[in-house]
Amino acid sequence: MDTAPRHDSGPPALDPAWEHESLRLDRLAVMTDPATREILEARAPENPREIVEIGAGSGSVARALARRHPAARVWATDIDLRHLDTQGLPNLVPVRHDAGRDPAPVADVDLIHCRSVLIFLADPHAVLERLVGWLAPGGCIVVEELAGFPPYDPTTVLGGALDAVSAVLLRDAGADPQWVRDLMADPPEPLIRHGLVDCGAQMRVYPFHAGSPASEFSRLTLQQLRPRLLGQGHLTEDHLDAAVALLGGHDLDEPASAVLSVWGHRPR
Numbered sequence: 375m376d377t378a379p380r381h382d383s384g385p386p387a388l389d390p391a392w393e394h395e396s397l398r399l400d401r402l403a404v405m406t407d408p409a410t411r412e413i414l415e416a417r418a419p420e421n422p423r424e425i426v427e428i429g430a431g432s433g434s435v436a437r438a439l440a441r442r443h444p445a446a447r448v449w450a451t452d453i454d455l456r457h458l459d460t461q462g463l464p465n466l467v468p469v470r471h472d473a474g475r476d477p478a479p480v481a482d483v484d485l486i487h488c489r490s491v492l493i494f495l496a497d498p499h500a501v502l503e504r505l506v507g508w509l510a511p512g513g514c515i516v517v518e519e520l521a522g523f524p525p526y527d528p529t530t531v532l533g534g535a536l537d538a539v540s541a542v543l544l545r546d547a548g549a550d551p552q553w554v555r556d557l558m559a560d561p562p563e564p565l566i567r568h569g570l571v572d573c574g575a576q577m578r579v580y581p582f583h584a585g586s587p588a589s590e591f592s593r594l595t596l597q598q599l600r601p602r603l604l605g606q607g608h609l610t611e612d613h614l615d616a617a618v619a620l621l622g623g624h625d626l627d628e629p630a631s632a633v634l635s636v637w638g639h640r641p642r
Contacts, residue, residue: 387546387602388595390454396432398594399457403434405587406489406633409578410518411438414487417514417637422446422484426508428473429491433458433466439487440466449479474501482510489518489633494543498553499564506568509640515570516637519554523579523632532582533629535596535617538608542599545606554634562636570638578633582626592631593621 389395414435425448427436436450440463450458451471460466469479473488474495486505492498505515526540527533543549556564561573580588596603596618603609609617620626 392598394594396457399432401587401591405580407434413635419484419512424480424483425485426483428488430458436466478508483508484510484513486515490520493519493549493553494547503568512642514639518633518635521554521632521634522629526629531616532620538603542602557636565638571641573638575636580631584623584625588631589621593618
């Protein structure tokens, strides 16, 4: 499969060193964690022993898994661990790890979860195949990606700004939206192709309401990418400021943020 080339050699587009990145990650967690925990609760094998969280970020999902499964080891992996908070949980193991190239942190994994990770890797289909190979018989993988819903209308103020975000992330982070479109089927074809069974998919929509986690996450993302959005000529300052203002104080019918979740199990 052709992959999106990266044209940027400086700091990453979504830089973990950005001064408000911890808050941005927190807003994402508040928005999405309840549905993520519900899916993981329903799909996790009975009595898992080894759990891997790919791209753990602040660690909110990893902590929930460690508390829910105290007899399991939860490997919280990320290429940058500066925002990860283990809260002293004895079965939560932080690991600096690149899912795109590093071997599994442990063999025979019972549950793998990743959210908004694979889309940023050079070949998400190849990485998915590797992750499936980490699973123990009966093990489950849950993959989640952010998606605009309905598709952004670039002729509107906010739709145009969010569409510009997608363009920047495609150019500078390799975030190819085709990967999300490939997953948008029930059952998801990429998982079936790798031999998984009991596959399924779910889309959750999070409206942009004033002060909501969805609005705040998108507002912070616009602010973090501001130099790129302006410097690459995607937006004018007036357009960007208007979009930030809409997210900061208005209830919007559309567009909305959404999370696509897909899952599958390795046959026993």
